[in-house]
Amino acid sequence: MPPATGPRRIAAFGGVYSNWLALEAVLLDARRRGAEAIYCLGDLGAFGPHPDRVWPLLVAGGVETIQGNYEESLASGAGDCNCGYTDPRDNQFAQLSYDYTAARTSEPFKHWMGTLPKHIRLELGGQRLLLCHGSPRRINEFLWETTTSNAFLRRLLAECGADALLCTHTGLPWQRDLPGGGQVVNVGVIGRPPNDGRRGGVYALLDAGPPLRTEFIRFDYDAERLAGEMRDEKLPEEFAETILTGWWTTCLEILPAKERERGRH
Numbered sequence: 350m351p352p353a354t355g356p357r358r359i360a361a362f363g364g365v366y367s368n369w370l371a372l373e374a375v376l377l378d379a380r381r382r383g384a385e386a387i388y389c390l391g392d393l394g395a396f397g398p399h400p401d402r403v404w405p406l407l408v409a410g411g412v413e414t415i416q417g418n419y420e421e422s423l424a425s426g427a428g429d430c431n432c433g434y435t436d437p438r439d440n441q442f443a444q445l446s447y448d449y450t451a452a453r454t455s456e457p458f459k460h461w462m463g464t465l466p467k468h469i470r471l472e473l474g475g476q477r478l479l480l481c482h483g484s485p486r487r488i489n490e491f492l493w494e495t496t497t498s499n500a501f502l503r504r505l506l507a508e509c510g511a512d513a514l515l516c517t518h519t520g521l522p523w524q525r526d527l528p529g530g531g532q533v534v535n536v537g538v539i540g541r542p543p544n545d546g547r548r549g550g551v552y553a554l555l556d557a558g559p560p561l562r563t564e565f566i567r568f569d570y571d572a573e574r575l576a577g578e579m580r581d582e583k584l585p586e587e588f589a590e591t592i593l594t595g596w597w598t599t600c601l602e603i604l605p606a607k608e609r610e611r612g613r614h
Contacts, residue, residue: 375550387410400453449584482516520537522537537553597612
Protein backbone atom coordinates (compact mmCIF):
# COMPACT_ATOMS: atom_id res chain seq x y z
CA MET A 350 0.00 0.00 0.00
CA PRO A 351 1.44 3.44 -0.89
CA PRO A 352 2.15 5.82 1.99
CA ALA A 353 -0.71 8.05 3.06
CA THR A 354 -0.71 11.56 1.68
CA GLY A 355 -2.42 14.71 2.81
CA PRO A 356 -2.89 16.05 6.33
CA ARG A 357 -2.78 13.83 9.40
CA ARG A 358 -4.45 16.32 11.73
CA ILE A 359 -7.23 18.76 10.81
CA ALA A 360 -9.45 21.23 12.63
CA ALA A 361 -13.09 21.73 11.69
CA PHE A 362 -15.79 24.07 12.97
CA GLY A 363 -19.06 25.66 11.98
CA GLY A 364 -21.13 28.64 13.00
CA VAL A 365 -18.77 31.60 13.10
CA TYR A 366 -21.90 33.75 13.44
CA SER A 367 -19.89 36.95 12.79
CA ASN A 368 -17.89 36.30 15.98
CA TRP A 369 -14.56 37.46 14.64
CA LEU A 370 -12.96 37.29 18.10
CA ALA A 371 -13.82 33.60 18.38
CA LEU A 372 -12.54 32.93 14.87
CA GLU A 373 -9.26 34.67 15.62
CA ALA A 374 -8.85 32.59 18.79
CA VAL A 375 -9.65 29.29 17.05
CA LEU A 376 -7.19 29.85 14.22
CA LEU A 377 -4.39 30.51 16.70
CA ASP A 378 -5.33 27.57 18.91
CA ALA A 379 -5.72 25.07 16.06
CA ARG A 380 -2.34 25.91 14.56
CA ARG A 381 -0.75 25.72 18.01
CA ARG A 382 -2.18 22.21 18.36
CA GLY A 383 -0.66 21.13 15.07
CA ALA A 384 -3.63 21.29 12.70
CA GLU A 385 -2.28 20.99 9.17
CA ALA A 386 -5.53 22.11 7.56
CA ILE A 387 -8.56 24.01 8.87
CA TYR A 388 -12.11 23.69 7.59
CA CYS A 389 -15.16 25.87 8.20
CA LEU A 390 -18.52 24.20 7.59
CA GLY A 391 -20.51 27.37 7.03
CA ASP A 392 -22.73 29.97 8.70
CA LEU A 393 -20.25 32.83 8.75
CA GLY A 394 -22.87 35.44 9.59
CA ALA A 395 -25.74 35.83 12.06
CA PHE A 396 -25.92 36.56 15.77
CA GLY A 397 -22.78 38.67 16.16
CA PRO A 398 -21.58 42.12 15.06
CA HIS A 399 -19.43 43.31 12.15
CA PRO A 400 -19.77 40.39 9.71
CA ASP A 401 -17.16 41.78 7.31
CA ARG A 402 -14.41 41.22 9.88
CA VAL A 403 -14.71 37.46 9.36
CA TRP A 404 -13.70 37.28 5.71
CA PRO A 405 -10.07 38.51 5.96
CA LEU A 406 -9.41 36.18 8.88
CA LEU A 407 -10.60 33.17 6.87
CA VAL A 408 -8.49 34.14 3.89
CA ALA A 409 -5.37 34.93 5.89
CA GLY A 410 -5.78 31.71 7.86
CA GLY A 411 -6.05 29.57 4.74
CA VAL A 412 -9.39 28.17 5.93
CA GLU A 413 -11.19 25.94 3.44
CA THR A 414 -14.84 26.95 3.70
CA ILE A 415 -18.15 25.57 2.48
CA GLN A 416 -21.55 27.22 2.21
CA GLY A 417 -24.00 27.04 5.05
CA ASN A 418 -27.59 28.18 4.74
CA TYR A 419 -26.46 31.73 5.61
CA GLU A 420 -23.99 31.93 2.73
CA GLU A 421 -26.51 30.42 0.34
CA SER A 422 -29.12 33.01 1.32
CA LEU A 423 -26.80 36.02 1.40
CA ALA A 424 -25.18 35.18 -1.95
CA SER A 425 -28.55 34.72 -3.66
CA GLY A 426 -30.20 37.78 -2.13
CA ALA A 427 -32.83 35.72 -0.32
CA GLY A 428 -35.11 37.39 2.19
CA ASP A 429 -34.32 35.10 5.11
CA CYS A 430 -31.66 32.73 6.40
CA ASN A 431 -33.42 29.45 5.56
CA CYS A 432 -32.34 28.29 9.01
CA GLY A 433 -35.04 25.65 9.25
CA TYR A 434 -36.81 26.93 12.37
CA THR A 435 -40.52 26.35 12.89
CA ASP A 436 -41.25 28.36 16.04
CA PRO A 437 -42.43 32.00 15.58
CA ARG A 438 -40.12 33.32 18.34
CA ASP A 439 -37.10 31.52 16.88
CA ASN A 440 -37.96 32.88 13.44
CA GLN A 441 -38.36 36.42 14.81
CA PHE A 442 -34.84 36.45 16.23
CA ALA A 443 -33.49 34.70 13.13
CA GLN A 444 -34.99 37.41 10.93
CA LEU A 445 -33.56 40.22 13.06
CA SER A 446 -30.16 38.59 12.85
CA TYR A 447 -30.37 37.97 9.11
CA ASP A 448 -31.52 41.49 8.30
CA TYR A 449 -28.64 42.95 10.31
CA THR A 450 -26.08 40.65 8.66
CA ALA A 451 -27.41 41.20 5.13
CA ALA A 452 -27.28 44.98 5.53
CA ARG A 453 -23.70 44.96 6.83
CA THR A 454 -22.09 42.32 4.63
CA SER A 455 -20.26 43.82 1.67
CA GLU A 456 -21.18 42.84 -1.87
CA PRO A 457 -17.69 41.37 -2.55
CA PHE A 458 -18.03 39.19 0.55
CA LYS A 459 -21.48 38.02 -0.55
CA HIS A 460 -20.12 37.23 -4.01
CA TRP A 461 -17.29 35.20 -2.45
CA MET A 462 -19.82 33.27 -0.39
CA GLY A 463 -21.58 32.28 -3.61
CA THR A 464 -18.38 30.76 -4.99
CA LEU A 465 -17.99 28.39 -2.04
CA PRO A 466 -18.76 24.68 -2.53
CA LYS A 467 -21.66 22.98 -0.75
CA HIS A 468 -19.47 20.00 0.23
CA ILE A 469 -15.81 19.12 0.59
CA ARG A 470 -14.40 15.62 0.19
CA LEU A 471 -11.00 14.63 1.54
CA GLU A 472 -9.07 11.67 2.84
CA LEU A 473 -7.67 11.51 6.34
CA GLY A 474 -5.57 8.44 7.08
CA GLY A 475 -7.30 6.48 4.34
CA GLN A 476 -10.78 7.43 5.58
CA ARG A 477 -13.07 9.15 3.08
CA LEU A 478 -14.57 12.25 4.71
CA LEU A 479 -17.51 14.29 3.49
CA LEU A 480 -17.85 17.76 4.99
CA CYS A 481 -21.26 19.43 4.77
CA HIS A 482 -23.31 21.99 6.67
CA GLY A 483 -26.59 20.40 7.76
CA SER A 484 -26.53 17.02 6.06
CA PRO A 485 -25.46 15.68 2.66
CA ARG A 486 -29.04 15.87 1.43
CA ARG A 487 -30.20 19.25 2.79
CA ILE A 488 -28.20 22.30 3.80
CA ASN A 489 -30.47 23.16 6.75
CA GLU A 490 -31.19 19.65 8.05
CA PHE A 491 -30.63 19.21 11.79
CA LEU A 492 -28.76 16.03 12.75
CA TRP A 493 -29.38 15.83 16.51
CA GLU A 494 -27.44 13.52 18.77
CA THR A 495 -30.45 12.13 20.61
CA THR A 496 -32.96 11.76 17.80
CA THR A 497 -30.90 10.75 14.75
CA SER A 498 -30.78 6.97 14.38
CA ASN A 499 -27.78 4.84 13.47
CA ALA A 500 -29.74 3.38 10.55
CA PHE A 501 -30.35 6.83 9.09
CA LEU A 502 -26.72 7.85 9.50
CA ARG A 503 -25.49 4.63 7.88
CA ARG A 504 -27.79 5.34 4.96
CA LEU A 505 -26.41 8.86 4.58
CA LEU A 506 -22.85 7.54 4.54
CA ALA A 507 -23.72 4.89 1.98
CA GLU A 508 -25.51 7.35 -0.28
CA CYS A 509 -22.63 9.84 -0.27
CA GLY A 510 -19.88 7.20 -0.47
CA ALA A 511 -18.05 8.27 2.68
CA ASP A 512 -16.55 6.59 5.73
CA ALA A 513 -17.11 9.63 7.93
CA LEU A 514 -19.42 12.60 7.85
CA LEU A 515 -18.61 16.00 9.36
CA CYS A 516 -21.51 18.41 9.84
CA THR A 517 -22.65 21.36 11.98
CA HIS A 518 -25.84 23.55 11.92
CA THR A 519 -27.30 22.36 15.26
CA GLY A 520 -24.82 24.34 17.37
CA LEU A 521 -24.19 21.30 19.61
CA PRO A 522 -21.15 19.06 19.11
CA TRP A 523 -21.32 15.27 19.21
CA GLN A 524 -19.57 12.24 17.75
CA ARG A 525 -20.74 8.69 17.07
CA ASP A 526 -18.99 5.53 15.92
CA LEU A 527 -21.59 3.53 14.03
CA PRO A 528 -21.97 -0.24 14.53
CA GLY A 529 -20.33 -1.99 11.62
CA GLY A 530 -18.16 0.99 10.75
CA GLY A 531 -18.54 4.63 9.87
CA GLN A 532 -18.41 7.78 11.94
CA VAL A 533 -20.43 10.97 12.20
CA VAL A 534 -19.06 14.11 13.84
CA ASN A 535 -21.02 17.27 14.49
CA VAL A 536 -18.09 19.64 14.85
CA GLY A 537 -20.00 22.26 16.85
CA VAL A 538 -19.91 26.01 16.39
CA ILE A 539 -17.47 28.66 17.53
CA GLY A 540 -19.69 31.75 17.45
CA ARG A 541 -21.71 30.99 20.56
CA PRO A 542 -21.43 28.53 23.48
CA PRO A 543 -22.93 25.02 23.28
CA ASN A 544 -25.68 25.83 25.81
CA ASP A 545 -23.79 24.48 28.81
CA GLY A 546 -23.27 27.52 31.02
CA ARG A 547 -19.70 28.17 29.96
CA ARG A 548 -18.40 30.98 27.80
CA GLY A 549 -16.44 30.32 24.62
CA GLY A 550 -17.09 27.80 21.89
CA VAL A 551 -16.11 24.40 20.54
CA TYR A 552 -14.30 23.08 17.51
CA ALA A 553 -13.21 19.59 16.49
CA LEU A 554 -9.64 18.36 16.13
CA LEU A 555 -9.42 15.17 14.09
CA ASP A 556 -6.45 12.82 13.81
CA ALA A 557 -5.94 10.25 11.09
CA GLY A 558 -6.37 6.64 12.09
CA PRO A 559 -7.59 4.18 11.53
CA PRO A 560 -9.72 4.69 13.47
CA LEU A 561 -10.38 8.38 13.02
CA ARG A 562 -9.96 10.12 16.35
CA THR A 563 -11.95 13.21 17.31
CA GLU A 564 -11.30 15.59 20.19
CA PHE A 565 -13.62 18.49 20.96
CA ILE A 566 -11.62 21.55 21.97
CA ARG A 567 -13.09 24.22 24.22
CA PHE A 568 -11.59 27.67 23.77
CA ASP A 569 -12.09 31.14 25.20
CA TYR A 570 -12.01 34.66 23.82
CA ASP A 571 -12.91 38.13 25.09
CA ALA A 572 -16.67 37.63 25.56
CA GLU A 573 -17.04 40.97 27.33
CA ARG A 574 -15.65 42.76 24.31
CA LEU A 575 -17.96 40.91 21.93
CA ALA A 576 -21.00 41.61 24.09
CA GLY A 577 -20.05 45.28 24.11
CA GLU A 578 -19.85 45.33 20.32
CA MET A 579 -23.23 43.59 20.12
CA ARG A 580 -24.79 46.26 22.30
CA ASP A 581 -23.13 49.05 20.35
CA GLU A 582 -24.69 47.59 17.20
CA LYS A 583 -28.12 47.41 18.89
CA LEU A 584 -28.36 43.65 18.49
CA PRO A 585 -30.86 41.90 20.81
CA GLU A 586 -29.77 41.77 24.45
CA GLU A 587 -30.65 38.06 24.40
CA PHE A 588 -27.67 37.50 22.09
CA ALA A 589 -25.25 39.24 24.45
CA GLU A 590 -26.68 37.30 27.40
CA THR A 591 -25.90 34.02 25.66
CA ILE A 592 -22.31 35.06 25.00
CA LEU A 593 -21.81 36.15 28.62
CA THR A 594 -23.62 33.33 30.44
CA GLY A 595 -23.06 30.35 28.17
CA TRP A 596 -26.79 29.60 28.07
CA TRP A 597 -28.95 29.90 24.95
CA THR A 598 -31.78 32.40 25.16
CA THR A 599 -33.00 31.95 21.55
CA CYS A 600 -33.26 29.13 19.01
CA LEU A 601 -34.60 26.89 21.77
CA GLU A 602 -37.84 25.51 20.36
CA ILE A 603 -36.05 23.55 17.65
CA LEU A 604 -34.13 21.55 20.28
CA PRO A 605 -35.23 17.97 20.95
CA ALA A 606 -36.42 17.36 24.51
CA LYS A 607 -33.20 15.83 25.83
CA GLU A 608 -31.03 18.57 24.35
CA ARG A 609 -33.28 21.26 25.80
CA GLU A 610 -33.21 19.66 29.25
CA ARG A 611 -29.46 20.29 29.37
CA GLY A 612 -29.94 24.05 29.11
CA ARG A 613 -31.21 26.66 31.54
CA HIS A 614 -34.21 27.98 29.60
